[in-house]
Amino acid sequence: MDTTAATTDRAAIEQQLIDLFATDGMVDRSAIKPDATLESLGVQSVDIMMVLMSVEEKFGVYVPIDEKLVETKNLQGFIEHIVDRIIEQRKSGEKQ
Amino acid sequence: MGAVSAAGIGVDALWTAARTGHSAVDKFQLPRDGKTTIKIAAQVKDFDPARYMSATQINLTDRFTQFAIVAADEAMQQAGFSKDSRLENLRLGDRAATIIGTGIGGYTSLDNMMFNFLVSNERLHPMTIPRVMSNAAASHLSMRYGCQGPAFAVSSACSSANQAIGIGAQLVQSGIVDIAIVGGSEASIATTYLRAWELLRVLTPDFCRPFSGGRNGMTIGEGAGVLVLENAETAEARGATPLAEIAGFGTSSDANDLVRPDPHGAAAAMRKAIEGSGLSPDAIDYVNAHGTGTIMNDIVESEALKTILGPRLKDVPVSSTKPIHGHAIGASAALELIITINAMREGIVPPTINWLEPDPKCDLDPVPNEARKQPIRTAMSNSFAFGGINAAIVVTQPS
Numbered sequence: 244m245d246t247t248a249a250t251t252d253r254a255a256i257e258q259q260l261i262d263l264f265a266t267d268g269m270v271d272r273s274a275i276k277p278d279a280t281l282e283s284l285g286v287q288s289v290d291i292m293m294v295l296m297s298v299e300e301k302f303g304v305y306v307p308i309d310e311k312l313v314e315t316k317n318l319q320g321f322i323e324h325i326v327d328r329i330i331e332q333r334k335s336g337e338k339q
Numbered sequence: 340m341g342a343v344s345a346a347g348i349g350v351d352a353l354w355t356a357a358r359t360g361h362s363a364v365d366k367f368q369l370p371r372d373g374k375t376t377i378k379i380a381a382q383v384k385d386f387d388p389a390r391y392m393s394a395t396q397i398n399l400t401d402r403f404t405q406f407a408i409v410a411a412d413e414a415m416q417q418a419g420f421s422k423d424s425r426l427e428n429l430r431l432g433d434r435a436a437t438i439i440g441t442g443i444g445g446y447t448s449l450d451n452m453m454f455n456f457l458v459s460n461e462r463l464h465p466m467t468i469p470r471v472m473s474n475a476a477a478s479h480l481s482m483r484y485g486c487q488g489p490a491f492a493v494s495s496a497c498s499s500a501n502q503a504i505g506i507g508a509q510l511v512q513s514g515i516v517d518i519a520i521v522g523g524s525e526a527s528i529a530t531t532y533l534r535a536w537e538l539l540r541v542l543t544p545d546f547c548r549p550f551s552g553g554r555n556g557m558t559i560g561e562g563a564g565v566l567v568l569e570n571a572e573t574a575e576a577r578g579a580t581p582l583a584e585i586a587g588f589g590t591s592s593d594a595n596d597l598v599r600p601d602p603h604g605a606a607a608a609m610r611k612a613i614e615g616s617g618l619s620p621d622a623i624d625y626v627n628a629h630g631t632g633t634i635m636n637d638i639v640e641s642e643a644l645k646t647i648l649g650p651r652l653k654d655v656p657v658s659s660t661k662p663i664h665g666h667a668i669g670a671s672a673a674l675e676l677i678i679t680i681n682a683m684r685e686g687i688v689p690p691t692i693n694w695l696e697p698d699p700k701c702d703l704d705p706v707p708n709e710a711r712k713q714p715i716r717t718a719m720s721n722s723f724a725f726g727g728i729n730a731a732i733v734v735t736q737p738s
Binding site: 310 | 634
């Protein structure tokens with residue numbers, strides 16, 4: 244995959260994740276900005292569980308709660324962590 | 340003491356695995372597989388109830404009650420109750436209590452029966468309710484040994500067994516009963532149960548590594564642990580040899596969040612247990628931690644321990660044996676107290692296995708990967724549950 248395609252792919256996944264936050268995380272779409280903290284968006288632990296369940300259903304990736312996820316400060320960081328896991332999983336899938 | 344765990348049947352199998360750091364976590368086997376992402380658990384394999392009880396009893400019981408019966412028989416034998424007659428012929432009377440903790444009771448039966456009834460259109464077993472009810476284990480033990488005193492289940496998720504043991508000790512101490520058969524049992528490794536835990540994102544897809552950098556969750560286990568509690572005079576009069584003394588019990592509620600642990604509540608339970616023992620926190624030589632291996636539990640437990648142990652935090656070994664026997668929820672605290680008592684008796688601190696590197700937020704001595712010889716006079720075993728329920732028990736060498 245060339246760099247441009249990878250960037251586009253990444254952007255597309257990010258957009259899908261923002262959609263998931265709006266629908267399953269029950270976050271007001273107009274309030275979604277990259278630097279918004281999960282706290283300011285009113286995201287609770289149950290919303291995170293719902294989003295991560297949808298990520299698993301949509302992308303087939305199990306994202307456990309690890310240190311990196313816990314330490315994300317804002318929505319952008321959270322989404323980037325999940326995108327990393329999805330891309331990581333796809334790469335390991337391609338190798339197999 | 341008696342135990343059933345993924346390490347095998349009996350206290351020896353459990354203690355040997357804990358002492359040598361041999362994990363019983365493996366790929367699980369289930370009747371309806373394929374619905375979960377996580378494929379590992381600490382499952383009791385090749386358990387054949389027919390070796391331990393009658394066909395009638397098997398028909399009446401869920402796996403969690405069967406585990407409790409096997410563990411209780413071992414505990415009663417060790418306590419010397421089978422010297423003069425068969426255990427089933429015992430009639431201990433109204434001064435004997437049976438208190439068995441369980442997180443969710445007969446879940447295996449429920450999972451199977453619901454599937455068979457709703458999906459496969461098979462008939463529902465007429466004894467579904469008596470099998471599944473959370474007090475089934477306590478009731479079966481009361482019938483088995485003729486215990487006509489207080490009999491009940493304690494259901495407080497991961498703290499169930501510590502509360503059952505602690506309340507049993509208080510009943511004995513206050514003179515309400517002479518003997519208490521206490522502990523915890525759990526047998527809920529079923530597809531829906533594992534999937535539900537998975538959705539909480541607290542299960543590790545690979546290795547449970549408590550207090551370690553790079554940890555990412557816990558592994559579900561199952562089993563039962565049972566202890567026989569008596570006051571020293573009664574035990575002596577029977578000619579029984581005490582293994583340990585339950586010196587203190589403390590329990591508290593966070594009254595805060597259903598799933599997020601709270602260091603204040605955890606510390607409160609430990610403080611009460613130590614105060615109840617009449618000892619100082621300086622007397623604690625070993626802590627068997629709740630240590631689930633989730634990010635949050637291990638940070639919160641470390642913080643709570645710091646408020647209790649102060650500058651001694653780095654000097655007191657604190658290990659979690661959950662990577663070995665799994666997190667057996669309502670049974671976990673009983674399995675861990677049994678390990679703690681053996682650690683004390685043999686002067687061996689069991690290790691926290693799968694440990695990779697320090698986590699600055701867990702600034703304690705987790706006894707990484709290797710057991711350690713060290714005299715233990717007093718030890719504490721912790722458990723913290725969903726629902727914000729905390730329970731700690733302090734044990735000492737018998738006086």
